[in-house]
Amino acid sequence: MRFVLPDGPRGLLVGSQTGVFAFDGARFTRRSGLTDGLDITAMQRLSDGRLVVGALSEAVYFEHDGRWHLLGADEGMPSNSPFALVEHDGYLWVPGIRGIARVPVEDLAALAEGRITHVRGQMVLNERGDPMAGQQGYCCNGAGTSKGFLRDDTLWLPTRDGVVAFDTAAIRPNTVAPPVAIERVMAQGQWQAAHALADGELPAAARDLTFDFTVLSFQDPRSNSVEYRLVGYDADWQPAALTNRSARYTNLPPGDYVFEVRGRNNTGMASDAPARLAFSIRPLLHETRAFAITLAVLALALLALGLHYLQGRHRRQRLALEAVVQQRTEALAAANDRLREASQTDPLTGLRNRRYMASQIPADLSYYDRQIRKGPEQGKVMVFALVDIDHFKAINDTHGHRAGDLVLQQFAHILRGLVRSGDYVVRWGGEEFLLVFRPMPAAQVALMGERVRAAVASHAFDLGNGQSQHLTCSIGLAEYPLFAGRHDAAGWETLVELADQALYFVKTRGRDGWAAFRPTATTPTDDLLRAMQAGPEVLLADGRLSMVGSESVYADTGETTA
Numbered sequence: 001m002r003f004v005l006p007d008g009p010r011g012l013l014v015g016s017q018t019g020v021f022a023f024d025g026a027r028f029t030r031r032s033g034l035t036d037g038l039d040i041t042a043m044q045r046l047s048d049g050r051l052v053v054g055a056l057s058e059a060v061y062f063e064h065d066g067r068w069h070l071l072g073a074d075e076g077m078p079s080n081s082p083f084a085l086v087e088h089d090g091y092l093w094v095p096g097i098r099g100i101a102r103v104p105v106e107d108l109a110a111l112a113e114g115r116i117t118h119v120r121g122q123m124v125l126n127e128r129g130d131p132m133a134g135q136q137g138y139c140c141n142g143a144g145t146s147k148g149f150l151r152d153d154t155l156w157l158p159t160r161d162g163v164v165a166f167d168t169a170a171i172r173p174n175t176v177a178p179p180v181a182i183e184r185v186m187a188q189g190q191w192q193a194a195h196a197l198a199d200g201e202l203p204a205a206a207r208d209l210t211f212d213f214t215v216l217s218f219q220d221p222r223s224n225s226v227e228y229r230l231v232g233y234d235a236d237w238q239p240a241a242l243t244n245r246s247a248r249y250t251n252l253p254p255g256d257y258v259f260e261v262r263g264r265n266n267t268g269m270a271s272d273a274p275a276r277l278a279f280s281i282r283p284l285l286h287e288t289r290a291f292a293i294t295l296a297v298l299a300l301a302l303l304a305l306g307l308h309y310l311q312g313r314h315r316r317q318r319l320a321l322e323a324v325v326q327q328r329t330e331a332l333a334a335a336n337d338r339l340r341e342a343s344q345t346d347p348l349t350g351l352r353n354r355r356y357m358a359s360q361i362p363a364d365l366s367y368y369d370r371q372i373r374k375g376p377e378q379g380k381v382m383v384f385a386l387v388d389i390d391h392f393k394a395i396n397d398t399h400g401h402r403a404g405d406l407v408l409q410q411f412a413h414i415l416r417g418l419v420r421s422g423d424y425v426v427r428w429g430g431e432e433f434l435l436v437f438r439p440m441p442a443a444q445v446a447l448m449g450e451r452v453r454a455a456v457a458s459h460a461f462d463l464g465n466g467q468s469q470h471l472t473c474s475i476g477l478a479e480y481p482l483f484a485g486r487h488d489a490a491g492w493e494t495l496v497e498l499a500d501q502a503l504y505f506v507k508t509r510g511r512d513g514w515a516a517f518r519p520t521a522t523t524p525t526d527d528l529l530r531a532m533q534a535g536p537e538v539l540l541a542d543g544r545l546s547m548v549g550s551e552s553v554y555a556d557t558g559e560t561t562a
């Protein structure tokens with residue numbers, strides 16, 4: 001039995017070498033919830049009724065809401081094996097084998113309820129001044145256990161050297177912070193005195209630095225603590241190890257630094273003038289501002305160059321593309337021209353075909369209309385001549401289709417030789433051809449008919465089989481304008497129709513000749529063609545039509561040559 005605590009009117013609490021027991025006058029009952037086998041050295045009920053116990057194992061336990069909580073070094077309480085536990089002046093005082101410690105009573109509930117993780121435990125008196133109570137004390141004979149009390153503000157305590165009276169109201173905290181000194185610096189494997197580096201510059205290669213420093217105090221080293229920081233690198237103060245008053249930095253970037261060290265005494269008081277060592281680390285070339293600027297400028301220049309190159313390439317590509325498009329467009333236009341040419345050309349003779357004629361003649365007629373009306377061509381006529389080879393079928397039948405083709409080609413050649421540039425030579429279909437002559441005096445129509453007839457009749461056609469043959473042709477002619485001064489009275493189709501009528505007229509009168517019908521003054525302009533359905537002979541007979549033609553035609557009609 002170590003400690004007896006009166007506990008209300010009914011009983012006692014007893015601290016023993018094996019825990020806490022409640023005694024009700026008859027029986028001892030173990031208080032559950034405490035660590036097993038605790039050697040109790042002190043007990044106390046706080047003013048709020050909570051029980052606090054101290055153990056020989058240098059720990060204090062307190063009750064809170066029916067549970068026990070440890071108040072040890074990990075919780076911020078200096079280690080101690082209490083002689084007594086005393087509540088006074090808002091503190092729980094813990095005098096014990098290591099000295100006298102205290103903790104604010106309010107911190108116990110805050111710790112138990114999880115509002116704080118560390119209490120504000122404080123060693124106010126011990127042999128060496130160590131704030132966390134220093135070396136473990138060993139109890140020799142238990143002389144101090146369960147002893148000590150408070151009277152007024154004074155704690156009365158037993159020690160080996162006699163009774164100690166500790167005035168709790170007269171605590172004067174240590175206000176003297178220990179001075180510190182930076183001793184030396186290691187850079188690039190070489191130590192140098194700190195003062196030699198002060199405000200100096202380290203070479204660019206010195207990136208790993210070690211600082212040695214010391215506390216200038218005769219007190220037990222454990223009663224002081226040291227912290228350091230490298231201004232320009234550390235965000236906060238770093239605690240130095242008790243056994244190694246040294247700080248090491250690796251891979252420091254270039255720049256300006258101040259290494260600072262300060263000491264704290266056993267009450268936590270820090271010196272407000274830390275030891276300082278200002279120095280700088282020179283940058284490598286690639287770490288300089290000038291280098292970064294040069295690099296940025298170079299990058300920009302490269303970018304600009306790249307952009308310029310890309311723009312140039314795009315321009316060249318665009319030009320090349322435009323050239324290709326231009327080429328293709330031209331090729332397409334040429335192909336279209338060839339296609340149009342082919343569609344308007346007769347492949348056998350190389351002459352223009354009906355399609356060409358139909359697309360061109362309206363514009364030509366209106367042009368000549370204007371010319372004729374204006375002056376120089378006045379009184380002239382354009383002449384349409386339909387030319388048909390006589391008995392051409394017989395060539396095919398007798399000498400074969402190939403011979404017929406040869407004849408058609410030679411025939412085309414003859415016709416071409418009879419026209420001037422600007423005149424039309426069109427293969428109208430089969431063995432039928434259409435010539436359109438530019439304006440000429442009306443008197444020349446007979447000349448043209450005869451010239452064509454004679455040119456064909458005088459030609460010996462090569463049949464391709466070693467033979468040749470003379471052929472004749474029939475020609476029907478029509479003049480434009482059909483009615484003098486009435487250019488719009490009949491279109492070119494009417495003229496071709498009239499020429500066809502004349503051609504037929506020749507064919508029916510022995511062929512190898514030509515004929516041209518001219519409406520007379522009595523011919524109604526509007527229905528000439530309809531009137532001709534009755535046959536040109538009728539119109540000739542009643543004088544609505546006059547005719548010019550070759551001798552053979554007149555011979556057959558019984559008229560005389562015009």
Ligand SMILES: Nc1nc2c(ncn2[C@@H]2O[C@H](COP(=O)(O)OP(=O)(O)OP(=O)(O)O)[C@@H](O)[C@H]2O)c(=O)[nH]1
Nearest residue numbers: 388389390391392393394396401402404405430431
């Ligand atoms: N070889 C050849 N013959 C063709 C071509 N086009 C039409 N023909 C032939 O031309 C002949 C025309 O015969 P017809 O219309 O009876 O006329 P024709 O024999 O000249 O008699 P008339 O005109 O009355 O003097 C037909 O036998 C057609 O086959 C061609 O491109 N080549």
